[in-house]
Amino acid sequence: MNKASxxxxxxxxxxxxxxxxxxxxFYQRKRLLAEPDRVYGSIRRYSEADVARVRFVKSAQRLGFSLNEVADLLRLEDSVHCEEASHLAEHKLASVREKLSDLKRMETVLSQLVNACHTHTGNVSCPLIASLQEADTGPHQGFQPTETGCQQRQVPERKPN
Structure with a gap:
């Protein structure tokens, strides 16, 4: 590190x-940031490049990259490895799109369940609770849409003890 920096x-x-x-x-333990040598009376001194590196890590995390993926990107940071970095980014984009699709599907099902909870009447179980209790009936966890909303089940009467 020169004295001007x-x-x-x-x-x-x-x-x-x-x-x-x-x-x-933590980044030093994960080897994302090197520990500098101790100078000036055993105080470690970091450079502007270290600031840029930490900011790079945080920016990559905000884009959804795991710390392991960030480490891979850091190894590819020179322009020679641009194609490899692009491949990692394409893989991450596909993963994000898959998660978005899953979230949209979850939103649809939850929206239907919330609506069914607001519209059910009578001596029936809560459609949301009923759907969650039936764990092995498909991707909707027991939610059975009908023309009138959730298929409602009768709540069994409890016998006094």
Missing amino acids: KSFTIGALAKSALVSVETIR
């Missing part, structure tokens, strides 16, 4: 990168 203590690094000191230490 700015150096940071671990606290200043954390503040500049908008993370906690513990996050910096």
